[in-house]
Amino acid sequence: MTKAAVIILAGIEGHENVGRLANGLEAAKEFAETEGDEVELIFDGAGTQWIPELEDEDSDYHELYQTVRDDTSVCDYCSGAFGVDDAVNDAGLVTLDDHDGHPSIRSLVDDDYEIITF
Template sequence: MANAAVVILAGTESHADLGRLVNGLEAAKEFAETEGDELELIFDGAGTQWIPELEDEDHSYHELYRAVRDETSVCDYCVGAFDVDDAVEDAGVPTLDDHEGHPSVRSLVDDDYEIITF
C-alpha cells in the first residue's frame, strides 16, 4: 500500500512540458490501478492550464487523463492566476485552498503521502 500525491507543475508551452504531463499522468494511473494505493493528483501552478486542454475529447491524452480524473484536483489560487478558473469550474474539477489559497503539501506529508512532482 502506498499513498502518493502526484503534482503536475509543468505548463503547456513546450514539448518537454507535455512529456512531464504524460509521465505524471502515467505515474498517477499506476497508483490508481493498484489495489490498496491512495492517490491525489493535483494540478498546481502553470499545470492548471492543462485542465481545459485535457477536458477536450480530441486531445491526444484525454483518455489517459480520464483514467485518473476522479482523483484530480487543482490549486484554487493558481486557476485564477493562470486564467483557467472558468474552464476548471465548467469541468467540475475540485479546487484546493487548504493553505492560503493553495493545496497543503504539509497536510499530505502529515498523512504519509509521498509527494511526486512533474
Template sequence: MAKAAIVILAGNESHSDYGRLANALEAAKEFAENDDDELELIFDGAGTQWIPELEDEESDYHELYQAVRDDAAVCDFCSGAFGVEDAVADAGLVTLDEYDGHPSIRSLVDDDYEIITF
C-alpha cells in the same frame, strides 16, 4: 499500500512540458489501478493550464486523463492566476485552497503521502 500525491507543476508551453504531463498521468494511472494505493493528483501552478486541453475529447492525453480524473484536484489560487478558473468549474473538478488559497503540501506529508512532482 502506497500513498502518493502527484503534483503537476509543468505548464503546456514546450515539448518537454508535454513529456512531464504524460509521465505524471502514467504514474497516476499506475497508482489508481492498484486498489490498495491512495492517490492524490494535483494540478498546481502552471500545471493548471492543462485542464482545458485535457477536458477536450480531441486531446492526445484525454483518454489517459480520464483514467485518473476522479483523483484530480486543482489549486484554487493558481487556476485564477493562470486564467483557467472557468474551465476548472465547467469540468466540475475539486479546487484546493487549504493554505493561503493553495493545496496544503504539509498536510499531505503529515498524512504520509510521498510527494512526486512533474
C-alpha cells in the same frame, strides 16, 4: 498500501512539459490501478493550464486523463492566476485552497503521502 500525491507543475509550453504531463498522468494511473494504493493528482501552478486541454475529447491525453480524473484536484489560486478557473469550474473539479489559496503540501506529508512532482 502506498499513498502518493502526484503534482503536475509543468505548463503547456514546450515539448519537455508535454513529456512531464504524460509521465505524471502515467504515474498517477499506475497508483490508481494498484489495489490498496491511494493517489491524489493535483494540478498546481502553470500545470493548471492543462485542464481545458485535458477536458477536450480531442486532446491526445484526454483518455489517459480520464483514467485518473476522479482523483484529480486543482489549485484554487493558480487556476485563477493562470486564467483557467472557468474551465476548472465547468469541469466540476475539486479546487484546493487549504494554505493561503493553495493546496497544503504539509497536510499531504502529514497524511503519509509521498510527494511526486512533474
